[in-house]
Amino acid sequence: MKYLCPFWLMIGCLFAAFQASGAEQTLRVLAWPGYADGDLVAVFEKRYKVKVEVTLVGSDEVLRSKLADNQGSDFDVIAANTAEIHNYVNQGLLQPLHPERIANTARQLPRFRDYSRIPDIVVDGQIYAVPYAWSDMGLIYDRKQFSQPPESIDAMWDPRFQGRVLAFNTGNHNFSLASLALGGDPFQIRAADFPKVADKLIALRRNVLTFYSLPEEAAELFRTHSVALIFANYGRQQLRQLRDAGVDVGYVVPREGALAWLDCWAVSRGARDPALASLWINYMLEPEVSRALTDRQDLSNTLQEPKDASPSSRLIWLRPVEDDERRAMLWQRIVSGERPPLREQ
Incomplete structure (x- = not known):
């Protein structure tokens, strides 16, 4: 033996x-x-x-x-x-x-x-x-619509690309993204900060074409609606899909870091x-x-x-958030066009 x-x-x-x-x-x-x-x-x-x-x-x-x-x-x-x-x-x-x-x-x-x-x-x-x-969750961009790669998460809110941005349909990551864009902790948002984070997401809703759920959906929308920028929730998996379809796209980890x-x-x-x-x-x-x-x-x-790994110092590994249920409830109101009640009763 x-x-x-x-x-x-x-x-x-x-x-x-x-x-x-x-x-x-x-x-x-x-x-x-x-x-x-x-x-x-x-x-x-x-x-x-x-x-x-x-x-x-x-x-x-x-x-x-x-x-x-x-x-x-x-x-x-x-x-x-x-x-x-x-x-x-x-x-x-x-x-x-x-x-x-x-x-x-x-x-x-x-x-x-x-x-x-x-x-x-x-x-x-x-x-x-x-x-x-x-995978990291960076930004996929259309090389034809960007003279230089986007440097910041704030590119998702850029009015020049209104109606040509895709974001993922989830409250959890979107609250983290918005908090990160505002310079806050992506996973532990203080109660006093929720109103401004929600306002940031309302502004995102007004700037995006739509919120996608699956990578195949995002790829189809990218090809058919002249999309300029995608928050890549599925990471480089989405980049691969688009490149395999012959789309000229780039990928970047923004300066704030990538979830x-x-x-x-x-x-x-x-x-x-x-x-x-x-x-x-x-x-x-x-x-x-x-x-x-x-x-x-x-x-x-x-x-x-991996052959082309992102700098580890710019990766922000997902952690449990302060309140999943609250994020989900507020997100449903935001994505449906309602302004959610954010103040403590």
Whole structure:
């Protein structure tokens, strides 16, 4: 036995645990577009003789809603950013993981295996997620409409581009963006500052063409409406889509910095077969699968250093915000054209 490779031994033990579980062999995956492509899913299904049901989401709000239904028991494994992971742990929707039992975590870059330094995935000494993909959320601009790349987030409010700006339809990130543009903390907005941040977002609503939900939607709007500027919520994934479509666009991290997300795989508290869920996470960290994510989506994986990474000093990693529900409520009023009541009653 001493000649057995521990790496493959771990995989064998995990597979044996799955086979012995006796659970229904269907894995329910909740993830983002591009994270579970059909051909990759088919390989997993064939290898482990299971069925995979994939549900895709386009925003954190939709992800929260789906995971909240039936206390997470509708899904086995989910992909979410670190800030969301922390919230789900607090709500009791996830179960702890043992990355040392997921063999391919050994392939990851050291900084993605130092869990103590990754915000929000370690709670009360237990690990709840394994990093998978990351990107900054910069600005995509039409080179034909900019003589120089935009330097600041404030370009989204520039009246010269009124009706030619696309922003993402989410209260969480938009409040963070507006606060950042005003020089404030993007994640902890003081109650006294909410009125001016909301006014900033009302001004954004008046300047944009619309708020998009999916990267494909943004790409189509860009091509058909002479869009000058996009807030790239999906990061370089959106840049890749537009360039693949032959659009002459550039990408920039503004001087204020760019919000950045680190998506992780986590196992739902209501997972029917945690061993099968762990096999999925292990599969996602195979070099060919992680490279496919980068090659197809232009997102950075956790196994390789990206070729054109943004300066780390200008990346602002997502953190839990002061009040998700308040941001969502105010955003719905703003995007619908109402002026929200912001003063404390």
